Amino acid sequence: MNIAVIGASCTPYGEWWDKSLRDLLAQAQLTALDDAGLMPKDIQEIFVANMCAGQLSTQVNLGAMAADILGIHVPSTRIEGACASGALAVRAGIAAIESGRAEVVMVSGVEKMTDVDHTRVTESLMSATDYETEGFVGATFPALFALVTRAYMHTYNLTREQLAWVSVKNHKHGALNPSAHFRKEISVQDVLKSSMVADPLTLLDCSPMSDGAASIILSTPDFAKKINKHDVKIIASTQACDTLALSHREKITQFYATQYAGQQAYKQAGITPRDVNLVEVHDAFSMAEIIALEDLGFFDRGTAGHEIAQGKTNLNNTLTVNASGGLKAKGHPIGASGIGQIVELVQQLRTQCGARQVHNAKIGLAHSMGGLGATVAVHILTNKE
Amino acid sequence: MNIAVIGASCTPYGEWWDKSLRDLLAQAQLTALDDAGLMPKDIQEIFVANMCAGQLSTQVNLGAMAADILGIHVPSTRIEGACASGALAVRAGIAAIESGRAEVVMVSGVEKMTDVDHTRVTESLMSATDYETEGFVGATFPALFALVTRAYMHTYNLTREQLAWVSVKNHKHGALNPSAHFRKEISVQDVLKSSMVADPLTLLDCSPMSDGAASIILSTPDFAKKINKHDVKIIASTQACDTLALSHREKITQFYATQYAGQQAYKQAGITPRDVNLVEVHDAFSMAEIIALEDLGFFDRGTAGHEIAQGKTNLNNTLTVNASGGLKAKGHPIGASGIGQIVELVQQLRTQCGARQVHNAKIGLAHSMGGLGATVAVHILTNKE
Numbered sequence: 035m036n037i038a039v040i041g042a043s044c045t046p047y048g049e050w051w052d053k054s055l056r057d058l059l060a061q062a063q064l065t066a067l068d069d070a071g072l073m074p075k076d077i078q079e080i081f082v083a084n085m086c087a088g089q090l091s092t093q094v095n096l097g098a099m100a101a102d103i104l105g106i107h108v109p110s111t112r113i114e115g116a117c118a119s120g121a122l123a124v125r126a127g128i129a130a131i132e133s134g135r136a137e138v139v140m141v142s143g144v145e146k147m148t149d150v151d152h153t154r155v156t157e158s159l160m161s162a163t164d165y166e167t168e169g170f171v172g173a174t175f176p177a178l179f180a181l182v183t184r185a186y187m188h189t190y191n192l193t194r195e196q197l198a199w200v201s202v203k204n205h206k207h208g209a210l211n212p213s214a215h216f217r218k219e220i221s222v223q224d225v226l227k228s229s230m231v232a233d234p235l236t237l238l239d240c241s242p243m244s245d246g247a248a249s250i251i252l253s254t255p256d257f258a259k260k261i262n263k264h265d266v267k268i269i270a271s272t273q274a275c276d277t278l279a280l281s282h283r284e285k286i287t288q289f290y291a292t293q294y295a296g297q298q299a300y301k302q303a304g305i306t307p308r309d310v311n312l313v314e315v316h317d318a319f320s321m322a323e324i325i326a327l328e329d330l331g332f333f334d335r336g337t338a339g340h341e342i343a344q345g346k347t348n349l350n351n352t353l354t355v356n357a358s359g360g361l362k363a364k365g366h367p368i369g370a371s372g373i374g375q376i377v378e379l380v381q382q383l384r385t386q387c388g389a390r391q392v393h394n395a396k397i398g399l400a401h402s403m404g405g406l407g408a409t410v411a412v413h414i415l416t417n418k419e
Numbered sequence: 420m421n422i423a424v425i426g427a428s429c430t431p432y433g434e435w436w437d438k439s440l441r442d443l444l445a446q447a448q449l450t451a452l453d454d455a456g457l458m459p460k461d462i463q464e465i466f467v468a469n470m471c472a473g474q475l476s477t478q479v480n481l482g483a484m485a486a487d488i489l490g491i492h493v494p495s496t497r498i499e500g501a502c503a504s505g506a507l508a509v510r511a512g513i514a515a516i517e518s519g520r521a522e523v524v525m526v527s528g529v530e531k532m533t534d535v536d537h538t539r540v541t542e543s544l545m546s547a548t549d550y551e552t553e554g555f556v557g558a559t560f561p562a563l564f565a566l567v568t569r570a571y572m573h574t575y576n577l578t579r580e581q582l583a584w585v586s587v588k589n590h591k592h593g594a595l596n597p598s599a600h601f602r603k604e605i606s607v608q609d610v611l612k613s614s615m616v617a618d619p620l621t622l623l624d625c626s627p628m629s630d631g632a633a634s635i636i637l638s639t640p641d642f643a644k645k646i647n648k649h650d651v652k653i654i655a656s657t658q659a660c661d662t663l664a665l666s667h668r669e670k671i672t673q674f675y676a677t678q679y680a681g682q683q684a685y686k687q688a689g690i691t692p693r694d695v696n697l698v699e700v701h702d703a704f705s706m707a708e709i710i711a712l713e714d715l716g717f718f719d720r721g722t723a724g725h726e727i728a729q730g731k732t733n734l735n736n737t738l739t740v741n742a743s744g745g746l747k748a749k750g751h752p753i754g755a756s757g758i759g760q761i762v763e764l765v766q767q768l769r770t771q772c773g774a775r776q777v778h779n780a781k782i783g784l785a786h787s788m789g790g791l792g793a794t795v796a797v798h799i800l801t802n803k804e
Contacts, residue, residue, distance in 0.1 A: 054551065056551065085473075085479060086473070087546075088470075088471070088473045088474050088543070088546050089473050089474055091546075091550065092542060092543075092545060092546040092550045092554055092555075093546050093550045093551075093554075094470060094499055094501055094546045094547055095499070095500060095501040095546075095547050095663065095789055095790045095793055095794060097499075097500050097507075097660065097794055098500070098501075098660050098661070098662075098663045098789070098790055098793035098794045099549070099663050101660040102660070102662050102663045102664075102667075102793075106660075107659050107660050107661060107675065107676065107679060108659070108660065109510070109657075109658035109659065109660070109796075110660050110794070111498060111499075111500055111507050111510075111511070111658075112498070112499040112500060113496060113497070113498060113499075114479055114480070114482075114496075114497040114498075114499060115480060115482050115483070115496055115497060116479055116480040116483075122482075122496050125494070125496075126496070126511060126514070128518075129511070129514040129515055129518040129520060130514055130518075131518075132517075132518035132519065132520070133513075133514040133515075133516075133517035133518040134517065135514060135517070157477060158473070158477075160477060161472075161473050161476075161477040161478050161479045161480075162479055162480050164484075165476065165477045165478045166439065166441065166478075169477055169478075170477075272494075273494035273495075273496070274492050274493070274494065275482065275483050275486040275487070275491075275492050275493065275494070275495050276483070276492060277483075277487050278480065278483045278484050278487045279487075282487075290492065291492065294492060404480055404483070405480045405483055408480055408483035408487075409480060409482055409483045409495070411494075
């Protein structure tokens with residue numbers, strides 16, 4: 035696979051009560067165009083990732099909105115796969131190019147979650163569970179992830195302090211990211227003392243509700259060369275599913291969909307986990323980062339928590355994980371998140387990241403998860419020729 | 420373009436309070452597999468169309484649900500473009516095959532709308548308007564289409580009786596379709612006397628809220644030949660957008676997105692409107708069918724209402740339009756509708772339609788619209804070699 039990323043942009047993530055869904059989407063789309071040095075007329079197809087706007091803003095058909103913003107009439111489609119929506123939209127964009135339908139495609143994601151009654155937001159998030167058997171009986175996402183966490187702690191002797199280090203590390207990185215929702219460092223004690231959400235997960239184990247948008251522009255290698263924007267390319271894009279309900283799984287301390295999508299991605303890119311310099315993983319909860327790093331083959335089963343607590347995944351240590359601050363500190367505007375991860379990789383691979391720059395970044399991997407391990411997509415990017 | 424349709428199935432559309440979203444989706448998927456003579460393991464990628472389940476059933480991530488039903492772990496993605504969701508999912512399925520990612524793809528659509536408080540359904544449907552400028556100020560879809568209807572009647576001297584003939588004709592066809600939501604004939608007087616919804620549109624000018632699902636299986640021509648299912652193929656698949664808000668258009672009596680998608684489709688298929696034997700158009704409102712037939716080049720501007728009233732679009736007359744009964748009589752389970760149209764064309768092109776069979780059907784066209792002309796997709800199918 036060889037798809038060029040010729041433009042990439044994120045709005046800052048945060049609470050933007052003064053900006054509408056359309057405002058955020060427009061901001062990301064126009065700055066991505068600017069980054070690519072293109073005009074709206076150059077875009078031949080658009081994909082827009084979003085999960086909650088139907089429920090929270092009474093707005094669907096965001097495909098038409100995205101084209102409307104640019105004043106163009108090209109095919110434009112909304113893609114949804116819960117929290118993996120953004121990554122799935124990137125895959126749709128790649129398919130459009132690989133099918134020969136389009137040479138230049140825009141992939142955008144947006145979510146507006148903060149200026150709504152929080153009960154509605156929680157209900158909206160529960161729609162990514164298997165609602166008939168989970169959400170309907172009151173299982174929120176933190177509750178389901180607490181089950182996973184307890185099972186993992188029991189099986190692998192993970193300590194509560196090791197778990198907390200995931201959030202501590204991601205806040206440390208987020209503090210260096212001007213676009214992050216939270217730019218302050220926190221301590222292990224802060225995590226342990228923060229409000230209990232679903233035992234053992236406290237508030238600081240959980241990613242926030244954020245507003246934000248992200249947009250990338252993809253093209254054929256030829257087009258990228260023509261406009262001299264061939265520095266970063268996608269060399270793998272994979273996706274896999276698992277049962278919607280957690281109760282239908284044999285194991286709940288690892289996620290098959292991540293394992294399979296990861297293995298396929300390494301195969302597609304012709305690399306191994308050891309070749310990867312930086313990773314953006316889906317740390318919707320601290321536990322999710324630990325499991326993802328094991329499922330992706332970066333650490334042996336049961337050891338990632340220990341390695342994270344030892345600082346191995348800190349910026350410019352053995353393997354930089356979530357240099358952006360991750361979903362925890364950068365923020366989690368759902369539809370934007372999977373695309374925002376790729377924006378981060380692009381900016382790292384272009385060495386545009388200032389204080390949070392990963393030295394010698396050559397190969398980056400993005401992992402995005404929708405539902406509780408139900409939908410996973412993995413992308414691998416490089417700046418190598 | 421040459422994509423084989425090797426399996427096609429619709430659940431009956433109607434009020435199915437005893438069937439869940441998952442039940443309906445499973446029914447369509449399993450009968451489509453059965454129709455193709457395939458097993459779940461043969462499916463390499465899935466796309467699922469749905470508009471309202473987040474709002475009405477608190478359920479998103481239907482991609483994972485669709486794969487879950489089949490017990491497989493392949494990439495599976497939800498596609499949404501309001502009422503055009505189904506047609507957009509078909510386009511995604513075609514892109515997956517044309518990109519070389521998959522040889523055999525399932526495209527399903529589902530909607531569950533009847534066993535919910537109708538105010539919530541109306542609000543959900545309003546999310547396909549430009550909510551900030553339309554839905555927010557109380558503009559429902561019938562209200563917006565009433566504006567279009569008044570403008571059209573004024574511009575082209577369409578009579579109220581001519582408009583009514585659209586529904587009369589579609590109910591006549593629906594009465595012959597065992598899967599239709601409404602299987603009874605109605606008269607022009609019935610339409611005129613039914614409850615006023617948004618002047619001049621009465622209840623019988625409006626398509627119903629329905630439950631239902633549809634599923635098709637697409638493949639490469641080679642795979643279709645291998646399993647001896649190469650009788651029907653898709654020879655064009657196009658999509659276009661217009662402004663999300665009706666107020667941002669220069670004209671409201673015709674829809675640019677239909678015109679453009681139609682022209683591109685004829686070009687892609689290498690045919691003209693005269694070559695088409697049967698059409699399934701998006702008759703969400705009676706007015707929509709008239710405009711679509713003109714936008715697609717079947718009738719001169721301002722004349723389609725007259726031609727329909729004269730019976731020209733009746734079964735086996737000059738051009739059979741909505742042999743299935745259309746959205747009006749067959750029903751409109753949104754996510755399923757665009758795929759259901761293609762199921763109808765496939766069954767017609769295979770001469771499986773019994774009493775509503777179009778004689779000598781060779782080329783069929785499906786037209787699907789999301790929002791008020793904001794998102795349109797057109798597909799052309801044939802049974803010619």
